[in-house]
Amino acid sequence: MTWTNEEIAALVEPDRAHRKAYIDPDLFDLEMERIFENAWVYVGHESQVKNPGDYYLARIGRQPMMMTRDHNGEIHVLYNRCPHRGAQLCSARQGNAGRRIRCSYHAWMFNLDGSLDNIPAIDGYDGTALTIDGEDFQVQKAQRAANYRGFWFASLAEDGISLEEHLGEARTGFDQLIDRAPGGETEVVGECFHMVQHSNWKIFLENQLDASHPGATHESTGVAAMTIERDMRKAGEDPPMSYGFLSDFARLGIDGWGKFGTVGHPHGHCTLEGYMGLRPDDPDTNEYVKCMYDAYGEERAEEILGVNLHHSLIYPCMSIQPPLQQLRTIRPISPNRTMSEIWHFRLKDAPEAIYQRALGYYYLVNSPSTMVNADDLFNWWKVQHGLESQGGDWVSFHRNAGYDVIDGPLRKSPDGSMSEMPMRHMMHVWRDYMTANGKGA
Amino acid sequence: MGEAAEKLAASDPLKVAEVSVETQLAVERFLHRQAEILDEKRWEEWLALFTPDGHYWMPAHEDQTDGDGVPNIFWENLDLMEMRIRRNNHPQAHSQAPNNRLCHVVSNVIIEDEAANGDIIARSRFHCAEYLRYDVRNFTGKYRHLLKKTDDGFRIRLQRADLVNREGPFEYVLQWWL
Numbered sequence: 001m002t003w004t005n006e007e008i009a010a011l012v013e014p015d016r017a018h019r020k021a022y023i024d025p026d027l028f029d030l031e032m033e034r035i036f037e038n039a040w041v042y043v044g045h046e047s048q049v050k051n052p053g054d055y056y057l058a059r060i061g062r063q064p065m066m067m068t069r070d071h072n073g074e075i076h077v078l079y080n081r082c083p084h085r086g087a088q089l090c091s092a093r094q095g096n097a098g099r100r101i102r103c104s105y106h107a108w109m110f111n112l113d114g115s116l117d118n119i120p121a122i123d124g125y126d127g128t129a130l131t132i133d134g135e136d137f138q139v140q141k142a143q144r145a146a147n148y149r150g151f152w153f154a155s156l157a158e159d160g161i162s163l164e165e166h167l168g169e170a171r172t173g174f175d176q177l178i179d180r181a182p183g184g185e186t187e188v189v190g191e192c193f194h195m196v197q198h199s200n201w202k203i204f205l206e207n208q209l210d211a212s213h214p215g216a217t218h219e220s221t222g223v224a225a226m227t228i229e230r231d232m233r234k235a236g237e238d239p240p241m242s243y244g245f246l247s248d249f250a251r252l253g254i255d256g257w258g259k260f261g262t263v264g265h266p267h268g269h270c271t272l273e274g275y276m277g278l279r280p281d282d283p284d285t286n287e288y289v290k291c292m293y294d295a296y297g298e299e300r301a302e303e304i305l306g307v308n309l310h311h312s313l314i315y316p317c318m319s320i321q322p323p324l325q326q327l328r329t330i331r332p333i334s335p336n337r338t339m340s341e342i343w344h345f346r347l348k349d350a351p352e353a354i355y356q357r358a359l360g361y362y363y364l365v366n367s368p369s370t371m372v373n374a375d376d377l378f379n380w381w382k383v384q385h386g387l388e389s390q391g392g393d394w395v396s397f398h399r400n401a402g403y404d405v406i407d408g409p410l411r412k413s414p415d416g417s418m419s420e421m422p423m424r425h426m427m428h429v430w431r432d433y434m435t436a437n438g439k440g441a
Numbered sequence: 442m443g444e445a446a447e448k449l450a451a452s453d454p455l456k457v458a459e460v461s462v463e464t465q466l467a468v469e470r471f472l473h474r475q476a477e478i479l480d481e482k483r484w485e486e487w488l489a490l491f492t493p494d495g496h497y498w499m500p501a502h503e504d505q506t507d508g509d510g511v512p513n514i515f516w517e518n519l520d521l522m523e524m525r526i527r528r529n530n531h532p533q534a535h536s537q538a539p540n541n542r543l544c545h546v547v548s549n550v551i552i553e554d555e556a557a558n559g560d561i562i563a564r565s566r567f568h569c570a571e572y573l574r575y576d577v578r579n580f581t582g583k584y585r586h587l588l589k590k591t592d593d594g595f596r597i598r599l600q601r602a603d604l605v606n607r608e609g610p611f612e613y614v615l616q617w618w619l
Contacts, residue, residue: 093608190501190512194610220531228524243524339610344512352510362512369499369515371528374614378536 001026005435012431015401015424016394019387022200027434028335035316035433036061037156039267040166042318042329043067043077045343046150047187053096053112059331059339060154065142066090067152070112071099077142077154078114089139094191101139114139148174150186168409170269173312176322179304182288182295183348186325189355193342193368199380200387201316201332204340205426207376208319209262209272209311211418212399215254217379221371222250241282242360245324246371258418260310264404264411268315268429270422273308284353291350313422315429325358326366336384342366397423443509445496445599449587450506452554452562460552468563469550471588471595476545476567479618484526488519492589492596497522497618499602514607515618522618529616537616541573545619547584559590567602569619578612580619581605 003026011018021027041060048056049069056067057080064080066089082089082103089101089110100109100117109117116137119125130137142154146163151174153163164171178186197204207213215222225246229239261273279285292301312320318329325345332338344362346355365372387395400419405412413419478486491497498508499515508516517525529537546568554562562585569580582604588595602619 191608193501193512194608195614196610196612198612220534221528223531223533224524224528227527228520232520239520246524356510359510359512363516367512367514368609368611369615371525371616374536374616375534377614 003027003030008434009431012427013394015398016396017423017427019393019395021427021430022202022384022387022395023335025335028332030434031430032061032332034436035430036332037063038160039157039316039433040146040153040155040160040163041316042314043145043152043154045186045188045327045345046075046147046152048094049075051096053098054094055090055097055101055112056094057090057092060142060156061332063156064088065154068097068101068112068114074113075145075147075152076113077145077152079140079142081139082108082110083116083137083139084108084119110139114141149178166267167314168266168269170265170271170312170314172307172309173271173314173320173322176304176307176309177320177325177327177345180292180322180350181347182291182350184295185348186345187348188343189346189359193366195340195342195368195373195377196333197330197338197340197377197380198336199338199377199384200335201330201338202426202430203380203383204330204338205313205316205319206423207380208313209270209422210420211257211260211262212254212420213379214249214257215252217375218246218249218372219254221246221375222248224371226250240360241280241357242364245361245364249372255418258416261415262413262419262422264421264425266409268426270313270315270425271309272311272313274310279305284351284357287351288354295349315426316433321361324361325355326362328366336388397427443507445494445587446498446507446509449562449585449599449601454553454564454585456553458552458555460555464555464561465550465552468552468561468586468588468595472547472550472563472565472584472586475597476547480543480545482540484530488522488526490597491519491522492598493519495519495597495599497597497600497602499604499607499615499619501607503603503607514604514615515602517618525617536614541571541617543569543571543617543619545569553585561588561590561595562586563588567619571617573613582607582619 011021037060043058044056044067049067052069052071052073054069058065058067066078066080068076068078070076080089084106087103087105089103100111102109107120111117116132142156143158144155146153148163148167148171225243229243229247232239263271292305310321310323320327325347327343329341330338344358364370397420400414400417401424403414404421405414411421411425413421475490496508497515497517499513501512501514505511528534547565549566550563552561552563565584567582567584571578582602585601586597587599589598
């Protein structure tokens with residue numbers, strides 16, 4: 001069906017959202033057009049294209065894109081499409097194209113910035129409308145590309161707010177991923193894991209700061225981890241700290257998560273304060289803190305380590321957990337299929353144990369054999385099934401509805417609550433994007 | 442893990458050792474029995490297949506030489522395997538309700554190395570169908586086993602399972618070992 005702005009706006013109420021927002025194929029196309037192919041969307045980290053000639057594929061909305069590094073060291077975001085007959089240019093997920101990208105079909109050669117370098121037997125074009133520097137014969141660039149401290153985004157809209165304005169205070173998530181490195185730099189480790197969620201992309205985002213789910217969804221894993229920790233201690237062994245990432249689910253119970261505050265930011269971003277891994281008191285952390293003091297001086301190091309942030313959700317496309325050096329970005333495929341890329345980072349000059357802690361979390365929580373996200377993915381799939389049914393039209397976000405604490409441009413959950421503010425907040429931003437006729441939220 | 446991974450990494454993955462028919466049969470029986478124990482969910486027996494320092498390993502990349510310190514699809518010692526068993530059998534493990542079914546075929550067994558003490562490096566191929574949520578998924582790949590010879594038969598010091606589609610995308614989480 002064709003959706004009018006009034007019909008779209010009616011799908012979002014102050015404390016609930018209509019199921020059609022999650023299942024309708026026409027609305028999905030509008031989401032791609034008005035949100036993902038309009039707003040700033042995460043492409044990748046600069047360390048994914050370390051060397052000149054490197055490329056890395058990414059998807060923005062429905063568009064196949066690639067991030068490249070040219071031979072002057074500059075990064076570009078290009079459409080992965082040959083301007084000749086339309087063939088995909090790079091087909092491996094990542095690689096190095098050498099001096100030029102060569103189209104596999106007719107060997108047109110392009111520089112890493114997308115400009116056409118040469119065409120075999122080019123005299124065949126003499127006297128035609130094709131010129132080597134003609135606009136139509138260059139690989140097209142993303143309308144806008146920008147990075148925040150090495151994290152690259154692109155927007156496929158010609159005009160709009162800058163990346164910095166879009167991120168606003170939610171950029172702290174990136175600052176934390178970098179500043180927590182004594183060497184002041186961060187880089188991706190290896191290739192990411194690719195997992196397909198059999199659910200709508202919004203369900204992933206809604207789950208990220210959903211405080212009332214972990215104790216319920218992850219109970220089995222929490223209990224299993226806690227009993228292993230207990231058995232190991234009985235046997236005189238120290239369980240690895242990473243097991244605590246799992247046993248916390250049982251320790252905190254279903255209603256123990258209200259102590260972590262959530263904040264809604266302009267443009268749909270959300271943050272979660274406190275929780276795990278921030279500043280444990282163990283020899284590895286203490287050695288790391290010493291490295292931070294040596295690198296930044298005590299005052300600045302404490303300022304960095306004192307930032308109370310566990311999780312940043314950057315609307316509409318990603319979730320970052322800086323204290324554990326994890327980043328997930330989503331690429332919607334259809335109303336009920338969402339690809340996720342799951343990355344983790346190494347902090348330059350941090351002790352190896354700090355990386356190993358991040359790796360422990362990456363394995364136990366985010367890998368293809370995770371005992372945690374297994375249950376999340378399954379719940380989201382079940383939600384998708386439920387929303388496709390006619391057994392009810394509305395998704396309830398009533399928890400603490402009407403009790404948000406407004407603090408300037410920020411919207412905060414009331415103290416001690418497991419408020420569904422982040423879901424309400426994101427759906428209101430969704431409505432704004434969807435009804436703004438491509439002008440952004 | 443160190444030593445076991447080093448041994449596997451140092452062994453030529455295309456070598457064919459000259460072994461007795463008895464050794465070949467004993468290794469094949471062990472691998473077939475391991476697959477059956479996994480398919481039948483005999484968890485006590487599963488754990489008993491491994492040495493106390495044994496690991497089940499599914500690398501994320503072909504060129505990995507160790508599971509320690511790098512990202513993996515699986516990298517589990519006995520503690521983590523026990524945790525997975527307890528978790529998947531917990532009444533609230535809803536992504537395993539109803540529980541899955543696995544069916545393995547293990548074949549192409551080649552003994553790569555037989556040490557003087559009887560320890561074995563063996564490689565083989567596997568195919569595994571998983572029935573979960575009324576749908577079948579298929580997995581296939583290569584095993585390499587580093588087996589320790591004991592008075593009570595072989596024990597696994599390290600099992601490496603390289604999936605053909607290790608780079609993904611993964612349509613679902615792998616909740617049991619393959």
